[in-house]
Amino acid sequence: MIDWSSCHAVESDPERYSGAWLFRGTRVPVAALFENLEDNATAHDFVDWFPGVTIEQVRAVLEHVARSGLSAA
Secondary structure, eight states, rough: OOOGGGGGTEEEOOSSSSGGOOTSSSSSSSSHHHHHTTOOOOOHHHHSSTTTTTHHHHHHHHHHHHHHHHOOO
């Protein structure tokens, strides 16, 4: 399980979306990024499809996942 609390690109609020992790300043769940990537979308596609999410946020999330995976190994 990834600890998102140290990723500056996301936020969670129990009052919104049942506390799901969202891209900071948006209503877009982080899970939507991974669902779209699994369906062969690119990071740039995702940013185009979800206004408010920046490519920098997507990069930060992907880097956070990579770091989390490396530290769990």
